[in-house]
Amino acid sequence: MKQAIELIINGEPHDLIVTPNVTLQEAIREHIGLKGTKAGCEMGTCGACTVLLGDKPILSCITLAVECTGLEITTIEGLSDGPTLSNMQNAFVRTGAVQCGFCTPGVILSGTALLKKNPQPNVSEIKKALEGNLCRCTGYNSIIEAVLDASDPSGLLDPQQDQEKKL
């Protein structure tokens, strides 16, 4: 039986009618058409399909779309502010943490979620947060560097939160 659901993707509501077996990844890529979320394995093993549900990174290929109705979801397209890249996105470009780029959206979202929870993580906290994301190109060295770079206190990850800290 098809169901009517509402997904709030990057702050924008999308009304969809889907069968209950449609995954969140399919809903985002095929129904809504946002292709930044990648499908590397479709069995929850590679992390390329990572999106944020609220502030939490989840694997959209093993999450059903119907479970997410009414929930706030952030995809890679929701991180930049128009043409301005987020701190994390910039850090990935700067440190050369991008090669083929297929894992990159998922890795950046995992990293973004980490910094929301823990603005200045150490290397072992970064490894823990990114352990679900496979990258075949970089060997992960530059990815760790990128997350460290993005968490630099001089960078402004969330201006509002930073403001609060200063107060």
Place this chain on the structure above:
Amino acid sequence: MNALKLVGKSVLRKDGPDKTTGKAKYTVDVDLPGMLVCGIKRSPHPHAKILSIDTSKAEKLPGVKAVITGIDTQGIKHGFVETPRYPPDQSILAYDVVRHVGEEVAAVAAINHEVLAQALKMIDIEYEILPAVFDVEEAMSPDCPVHIHPNHPRVKDNYCNIAGKTKTQWGDIDAGFKEADLIRSDRFESHLRTHGYMEPQTAVADYSGDGTLHMWISSMGHFGKRKKLAKALGMPDATIRIHKAYVGGAFGGKIDLFSHEYCVAALSIKTGRPVKYVASREEIFIAYRHGQPLISEIKTGVKKDGTIVAQQLRMINNAGAYKGSGVVVIFLAWGFTMIPYRVENFKYEGYSIFTNNPTRAPLRGHGAPQVRFAIESHMDIIAEKLQLDPIEFRLKNARVPGEELPNKDNVHNCGLIDCIKQAAFKTDYTNRRDLRPDTEKLSDSNPMKHGIGLGVSAYFGGSLIYPNGSSAIVKMVDDGSVDLLTGAIELGQGSETVLCQIVGEELQLEMDDIRIISSDTATTPPDIGAWISGMTYVTGNAVREAAAGVRKKILRVAADKLNEKIENLKLANKSVWVTDNPEKHITYRDIFEASVTKNKGDTIIAEGHWRTMRDEPFHPSLASTKGRWTENYAFSVQVAEIAVDTETGEIKLLKATTVHDCGFPVNPQLVQGQIDGQISLAVGHAFMEDVMMKKGYTLNPSWLDYRMPLIHNVADSKGVDVITESYQVGHSFRTKEVGEGLVSAILAAIANAIYDATGLRLYSTPFSPEKVLKGLKQLKKNRGLL
């Protein structure tokens, strides 16, 4: 030396913003109106005769738009190699016999995945199971009852199931061995690994009304791909247009023509609708091509002073059910053997053998990791036997600048000796080796053992494989910026960034002033592709020539307008300046306009071409190795520092030092990225990855069971450049490769470090905990410690 503006700098990737924002478009992202989905019915048997195929039920299923089988593709043959000696042997869809699990038998186009899955189930195929063989030595044994293909037309030998043979020798091998003070024989085995590209195998075809077949393919070189597709489809090359899409990793696994690429094309032609195929990860593990397992038997004769006087090798490759790249890897294995060290008397035999396993493909390094693991382990064994310092032993036999190789290639400014010396110095290798006897190492109470090991490797850069050269076009735009048109494909290596750096250097432009239009067979010139480690060298020089052509035109117009001699002019900030008069200049924008007015409408366009081995007609013989191979050899020495947990058998690569001669790095950050990625691949090769097969079936067809390195497996990786070449504006340059060769020496270094830490010598990969524990137990037993 002139100061460089962009070349040699860690310029940020051109594709960085698109790839970090989700804008970068890959083949899997191509979505066309009315698009159908394609699925493939595959053989469940490793070897069987097809008695009948009944597609009638599937065809009647509502939503199924077309079905094709071997009847539709009968007579079409293709192969990784297509030469008179090695004629193409693969069918698009099996017609009479299937020879491996997962072989393609039928293809369906349907309106959605649900209908597709149902339709694939409704295709009835009746098989008669045939006996099969999987082990390579069983398959080659003269009395093997299973004959996978009829006897090879061109290779006469006593062995069975021969796919290919490479044979070469020089000097006098018997006399060489007679001279030797020590003769040592070893046998090494490497196992089956896979590429692990993140973007699945995928293709989209859209046959348009004007007879053009538009395609998007996750590929490693569109021009080679188009050539093979055109031949298989029986269409003129020009009617197939492969469009640009980013490639989500390949590592050697996306070179060949794949059945699914033909099938989407044929199904799009048949239905008049766009058709898309995306392989599931399970299909990739079960049916697609993995790397090349090799058995290396080496016998070396050495004099007391460390001079290698004779070497004899026999390599055996398990090719799988069709030739694939097996007939190439036995040629390459010879090459990776002979490059680094001088051996006056040499004999080589390589066999590629058919088995009922899936066909094999190149995997980053294409034989080099397997070969260097064997040889560098063997070198350390010999050094110890002769009580020679491993560094001195290697230096004694290492190639020197200007040396001619047995195939008449020249190593030019070879930096190997420098690499060896620097690697030893930077890691304090000699002092850090543990020279205690293994009994002492093993009876030490600390279960964690640390070790250091070293390996040497070398790799070719570019060779003559279709289309044998690259062309490029640079054209000026009205505003004084430029467009670069190149067939080069961006699959993560950074080709687009590097090529723009070269244009920017020649024309003194900023990166933002250069737009790159790439890898579209209709709008960009042909390119060698990203699979023979020659893109920066071959395509880079083509791009440089094109940019230099534009520079010449700019200068000519400027000289005329400024009434100055060309020698007195220089380029800077999108203008041409008079050297001794800083006031006098003309902008590129004005030059563009002046050129159109004065030079009969010339809008300042130039082309460039480059071909490696300009005087050689062909690639060297795969059978005899005769003929020149490349003019571009890269050298590397890698040092591994490891920790072995003797209680669990687990080994961790703590630090990898890569000292390499890549000529000069065009972009140091991209070079380091290549090094890090290859170290990671070697960690997987050494400790984690293993495609486990039983009777032709893959037992671990997912990333849960086939473990690739995670972020926890990251190794500290340090790259050190040995600079042997330079870039000068207006001159050709010789960069050497960094994309493949650096996965090799580190594997050998790890093996040698295990020996240094524990006294355990491993003769096969992977260095799994089970193998380490078993080996240590045996070693302790042998030493009377248990």
